[in-house]
Amino acid sequence: MVPSNSKLALERLLAQHFPAVDTAGFHFEAVNGSGRGCWHVRVGDRQLLARPQTTEAAQLGVFRQREYRILRQLSARQLAPKPVVYRDDWLIVEWATGATASAQDFSGVLENGSLAQLLSQLHRQPCCGFRLNLPMRFIHHWQNMDPRRRSPALLRWHHHF
Numbered sequence: 001m002v003p004s005n006s007k008l009a010l011e012r013l014l015a016q017h018f019p020a021v022d023t024a025g026f027h028f029e030a031v032n033g034s035g036r037g038c039w040h041v042r043v044g045d046r047q048l049l050a051r052p053q054t055t056e057a058a059q060l061g062v063f064r065q066r067e068y069r070i071l072r073q074l075s076a077r078q079l080a081p082k083p084v085v086y087r088d089d090w091l092i093v094e095w096a097t098g099a100t101a102s103a104q105d106f107s108g109v110l111e112n113g114s115l116a117q118l119l120s121q122l123h124r125q126p127c128c129g130f131r132l133n134l135p136m137r138f139i140h141h142w143q144n145m146d147p148r149r150r151s152p153a154l155l156r157w158h159h160h161f
Contacts, residue, residue: 010041061133
């Protein structure tokens, strides 16, 4: 697994994938809220998101190679950003420009039904071949969460699984 801060490994991968661009042409900006070690990369006029496969992500059941395959299927239907490459434990996808939704924005998409329509379209897609082992994920989260966050309702779900 790539260390979550391995910017040098990412630079080498980008230089291999974009040989016509001098490495000085890459501009990196750390991305908050998208997982540890993620980078917003500018390569000429292209913008990319680079996401490493970390040990922490794997423990949570997040596998970038699987994500690459799923994104490839969904991007063909304009439901996800287009993946560019998965190699050397790095997933690189096209950057999806957006804005943080305010409470009012979120209420608007709930009221006008556009969020429900998008979710419905997403859930009508063919299965991607990867099963979600929800009981195993819940057990892992339960064991690793701060005990002060455990509530009677969560305990009931834990026993449910």
